[in-house]
Amino acid sequence: MSAEAEGADDAPTTEAETFTATVEAGVLDSYLDCLTAFVDEAKVELTADGLHVEAIDAANVAGVFADLPAGEFESYDAGGGVVGVNIGKLQTAIGLADGSEAIVTLYLDPETRKLDVDGSDFSYSVGLIDPDSVRQSPDRPDLDLSNRVTLGADQFKRAVDGVENVSDHAGFHVEPDDEALFIVGEGDLDDLEFEFTRDDHLHDFDAEGPSTSLFSHEYLDSVTGKLAGPVDIDTDDQMPIWLTFERNGATVEYMIAPRIRNT
Template identity: 40%
Template sequence: MAFSAIIAGDTLAKALEPVSALVDECKIRLNDDGIGICAVDAANVGMVDMELDASAFESYEATGGVLGVNLERLEDVLSMAESGQVVHFELNEETRKLDIEIGGLEYTLALIDPDSIRQEPDIPDLDLSGTYVFEGDHLDRAVRAADLCSDHISVDGVADDKLVFSAQGDTDDVDVTVERDDLPSGQLGDECSSLFSLDYLSDMKGPIGSDTKVSLRVGDELPIKLRYSLADGGVEVVNMLAPRIQND
């Protein structure tokens, strides 16, 4: 297995942020057309599938294979890069370590046995009736508003009309509505409602910029699927979040 690459530190840091929001270590798949990471948190509640295209690298060579990585340590190394500075990676096949060079800084990152890392999840094919596309600031506002009174958030699709985020606390309630005019594309679906952990959704929305186009697929008491792009389309991210089971 061989791997060498050069990439802007900012770009790689952005690509890893959706992953580290859920897990501390992961398998990085080295594909011909870039790298991919698919991971699920220990509670099987949140999932991420991230693809970083080879076109986002200044140089990219890989012969396939899987690297096991401690994300916290890798992100700490990337934090040493100044804005716009490139990072060089070279896999040492003899030591099974990753040599990283940033300017005059040289760092050798010990890799993890991929077999010791949690198995990658299968992405389920769900019957999600509605797809809503909107800008990231709507999601950010909804999460911040829900956090005022609750630790859960309900995502409700109103048939062929709008999307409503709501939360109910012990004494207070809040609704945030995304009207049809703010849903420029997508297929508005049937009436549906699901309840989710606010902490998970807050972590997932962290990497999403205010003007980032977000595709949200929803169903009735089903997981939601979030899809968005980063780094001028070089990074594609899909998140899935399982609903909270409501007791009758």
């Protein structure tokens, strides 16, 4: 993704009119938490198949694409359209539930433009925001990235946390001959290199050729606490990195643009 990445067209958004669902509080909170890596507000598409979000950060450097299927809900009825959500406010409402397994009911009131969140002993009406006031979603880039490696979320976090000690950028190097992913920090005084091999660490490795890209530690750090399970890492030489994983039933993809190296 480049700083020139464009959003979707500027046609008025079709606001949702009907939505009723019940879901475990922890499932919905986990989904919302993944969105907060890069944005505070989002347009949430209430599709027949579930919730869908595409959002980009204010600097046009990173994006999140996330789906929570209807099958993860106890019940789900949506008539299509979009709602504008302040993610933190909705998380606050969900957080009032009596535990992560407690069931909450969501109801969209089309007249008040509020999302009612009801638990066993509370009711919280969350004011929605005009979807057209939310930053436009990006056009999803059609990138043909040559390399995919799969690394555990804990190992990814360990490497990114380690790089912070020496540099504010992390290099991702894929070496097909070694069947290895190197995550590297190069500082003014110190250097750090993690080597994750297919034999010892990687769940999968599929690379067409060597590649190197450099990413801001700030953006990588924003996602490390959100990742779960095996993480598919799609990358190529000086291209954006895609991180794809599943968490509590949701499928989440993060994309981070590289820092262009001086030559």
